[in-house]
Amino acid sequence: MRLLLGIGGGIAAYKAVELARRATQRGFEVRCVLTDAARQFVSATSLQAVCRYPVRDSLWDQAAEAAMGHIELARWAEHVLIAPATANLVARLAHGFANDLLTTLVLASPAPLTLAPAMNQAMWRHPATQQNLAVLRSRNVRIIGPDVGDQACGDVGPGRMVDVDDLIASLSPNGPLTGQRWVVSAGPTFEDIDPVRFVGNRSSGKMGFAIASAAAAMGAGVTLVCGPVTLQTPNGISRIDVRSATQMLDAVLSACKGAHVYVGAAAVADYRPSSVADQKLKKSADVLELRLIKNPDILATVAALPDRPFVVGFAAETRELLEYARRKREAKGADVILANDVSEPVFDHDESALVAIAAQEEQLFPRQSKIDLARSVIQWLMPRIAGSSA
Numbered sequence: 581m582r583l584l585l586g587i588g589g590g591i592a593a594y595k596a597v598e599l600a601r602r603a604t605q606r607g608f609e610v611r612c613v614l615t616d617a618a619r620q621f622v623s624a625t626s627l628q629a630v631c632r633y634p635v636r637d638s639l640w641d642q643a644a645e646a647a648m649g650h651i652e653l654a655r656w657a658e659h660v661l662i663a664p665a666t667a668n669l670v671a672r673l674a675h676g677f678a679n680d681l682l683t684t685l686v687l688a689s690p691a692p693l694t695l696a697p698a699m700n701q702a703m704w705r706h707p708a709t710q711q712n713l714a715v716l717r718s719r720n721v722r723i724i725g726p727d728v729g730d731q732a733c734g735d736v737g738p739g740r741m742v743d744v745d746d747l748i749a750s751l752s753p754n755g756p757l758t759g760q761r762w763v764v765s766a767g768p769t770f771e772d773i774d775p776v777r778f779v780g781n782r783s784s785g786k787m788g789f790a791i792a793s794a795a796a797a798m799g800a801g802v803t804l805v806c807g808p809v810t811l812q813t814p815n816g817i818s819r820i821d822v823r824s825a826t827q828m829l830d831a832v833l834s835a836c837k838g839a840h841v842y843v844g845a846a847a848v849a850d851y852r853p854s855s856v857a858d859q860k861l862k863k864s865a866d867v868l869e870l871r872l873i874k875n876p877d878i879l880a881t882v883a884a885l886p887d888r889p890f891v892v893g894f895a896a897e898t899r900e901l902l903e904y905a906r907r908k909r910e911a912k913g914a915d916v917i918l919a920n921d922v923s924e925p926v927f928d929h930d931e932s933a934l935v936a937i938a939a940q941e942e943q944l945f946p947r948q949s950k951i952d953l954a955r956s957v958i959q960w961l962m963p964r965i966a967g968s969s970a
């Protein structure tokens with residue numbers, strides 16, 4: 581594959597030489613483009629030595645333009661990967677800037693675009709960055725990572741560029757779901773009562789993470805929208821963290837644009853406090869009444885979209901599992917409901933059993949590890965997704 585590797589100016593740029601080297605070893609033909617800021621972190625000489633092609637860093641280099649003009653280079657690329665993608669690059673790409681060679685190439689290239697963001701965790705979490713990413717996702721740009729962990733600046737959190745090998749693997753997925761975009765929601769939602777208290781539930785997010793991980797391993801581009809969980813992001817997945825059901829609804833709706841499949845594995849709170857106190861509530865009355873109002877039903881909202889993905893929901897019940905689950909499928913307009921019996925130990929466990937309920941058929945998946953269960957369920961879903969109009 582002809583890979584155009586764009587390198588942004590963040591500390592993770594030092595990994596770009598290794599990335600270019602490994603991609604070349606795996607048979608990619610790699611042409612590197614550095615932004616101005618990237619030149620502060622990595623040298624064109626090193627990159628050129630590992631990928632054996634001249635490195636470009638300016639629109640105004642007459643010799644380079646004469647050898648291969650920038651529009652020609654944009655057309656040449658079969659895939660564009662930007663690693664690291666800094667907050668600044670993400671913002672410029674979201675707004676269609678063409679004020680340097682790399683952003684110009686992206687605008688001019690019809691090739692699929694993958695970004696591996698890397699930045700300080702606060703910059704990653706900033707609403708401006710998250711909104712820019714949402715815009716890019718809605719244009720089918722793949723966002724891989726970032727990983728969570730120690731940062732060069734001393735912070736800990738999301739913002740590390742994903743592992744170089746995982747990045748390369750994500751460029752050549754040849755599984756049965758290649759070309760499909762999946763959105764998976766996972767974990768609980770927390771509904772705030774005041775600045776320190778909330779209403780939540782016991783979902784760990786493990787089942788949703790297993791589905792996201794199995795779908796990505798089968799080649800799907802996966803966006804994982806998750807409530808507060810303590811799980812590591814599986815490799816090759818784009819993760820959006822939210823807290824409440826209303827935030828989850830917004831994130832899911834924006835991620836679902838152009839998606840093929842939505843799997844609602846989150847335990848979305850059915851109700852939220854009617855108002856959130858600005859200050860911590862004081863202990864005075866013997867009885868405190870909380871007024872709760874209904875949350876939007878995310879699954880039903882996605883299922884009612886005019887241009888909707890294939891919709892898979894979960895039903896966790898402690899009794900009359902199948903009856904409730906069948907009714908839930910119809911009421912919410914889902915294609916499939918995966919029913920699990922939560923009178924058995926399921927929450928925060930690594931194992932579970934499920935019954936898949938579709939319009940005309942039902943299938944039992946016996947108790948097994950959540951990752952095996954996710955793989956078997958996806959295998960079972962595949963022909964049904966292919967046969968649907970979604």
Ligand code: C5P
Pocket residue numbers: 765825844845846847848849850875876877878879880892893894895896908
């Ligand atoms: O209605 P119930 O919560 O039992 O339905 C479970 C399914 O519906 C799950 O797939 C869950 O993610 C989804 N759901 C939702 N929005 C809600 C409540 C549940 O998407 N407000």
